[in-house]
Every structure is written in structure tokens, then in C-alpha cells.
Amino acid sequence: MTRHTIAAALLxxxxxxxxxxxxxxxxxxxxxLKRIGPADVRARLTTVLNAEGISAExxxxxxxxxxxxxxxxxxLSLTDQVLSLGGTVTTQGVRDALGLVxxxxxxxxxxxxxxxxxxxxxxxxxxxTDPLCARLIDVLPDMTS
Numbered sequence: 001m002t003r004h005t006i007a008a009a010l011l012x013x014x015x016x017x018x019x020x021x022x023x024x025x026x027x028x029x030x031x032x033l034k035r036i037g038p039a040d041v042r043a044r045l046t047t048v049l050n051a052e053g054i055s056a057e058x059x060x061x062x063x064x065x066x067x068x069x070x071x072x073x074x075x076l077s078l079t080d081q082v083l084s085l086g087g088t089v090t091t092q093g094v095r096d097a098l099g100l101v102x103x104x105x106x107x108x109x110x111x112x113x114x115x116x117x118x119x120x121x122x123x124x125x126x127x128x129t130d131p132l133c134a135r136l137i138d139v140l141p142d143m144t145s
């Protein structure tokens with residue numbers, strides 16, 4: 001193996017979460033990446049979707065930006081998932097793709113809890129969307145006692 005071949009074989013990008021884990025710090029390029037703000041993610045998604053000729057609801061883009069949690073790659077992947085369910089990006093499409101619950105369901109549940117009627121209205125919870133029930137059924141008795 002020649003020196004050039006060895007160098008080419010070693011030329012790769014290694015993602016490390018801890019700087020001290022790098023074998024030779026003098027030979028490492030360091031990129032301190034920061035999370036992208038939701039407004040910037042939303043703006044970039046708008047640009048990408050407009051360039052592709054795909055319509056999108058502003059609220060849906062906001063939901064995707066929040067779900068991406070500062071990662072543009074995640075935002076684009078989530079957008080692809082939504083688009084796979086239909087040809088546009090809608091709030092309902094985002095909820096369906098990500099398993100999100102409509103805000104009204106949370107507010108209705110909070111009303112039941114604050115009025116200490118959660119167990120009395122358990123049937124309403126069961127009729128509610130599945131992700132909400134799955135998360136709360138285990139803690140519901142503790143919330144009302």
C-alpha cells in the first residue's frame with residue numbers, strides 16, 4: 001500500500017460527540033454545530049417546497065420545524081414522510097405522519113383534570129385519538145387522586 005492509498009483510505013468524516021475521543025486532535029477538523037431556530041427551519045422548508053412546486057400550510061411547516069428540534073436534516077426527512085402520505089404538506093398530514101394529537105384534545109383533557117372529572121369521563125378519553133390515550137392511561141389515576 002502506498003502512502004497516497006493509505007491517506008485516501010483514512011480520509012473520512014468521523015462524527016464524535018466528545019472532543020477528547022479523537023485519536024489525534026491535530027489531525028481533526030472540528031465543527032461545532034448548533035441547533036437551527038424553528039423560524040429558520042420553517043423558512044428553509046418553505047424555500048425547498050416552493051422550489052419543488054409543493055404547497056404547504058404555514059402551521060404545518062411550524063409543526064415540522066418544532067418536531068425537527070433544530071435539525072434541518074430531520075426537518076427534511078419529516079417533510080418527506082408527510083409528503084409520502086399525500087401530495088401537499090397540511091397540518092392534518094403532519095399530525096398523521098408524526099402521531100401528533102390536535103391541541104383541542106389536550107385542552108379538553110386539561111379541562112377534565114382541572115375539574116377533577118377525568119375518571120368520570122374516561123369514555124371521552126377512549127374515543128380520543130390513540131396517541132393521547134396511550135400516553136395518559138397509565139398516569140390518569142394518579143392525576144385525579
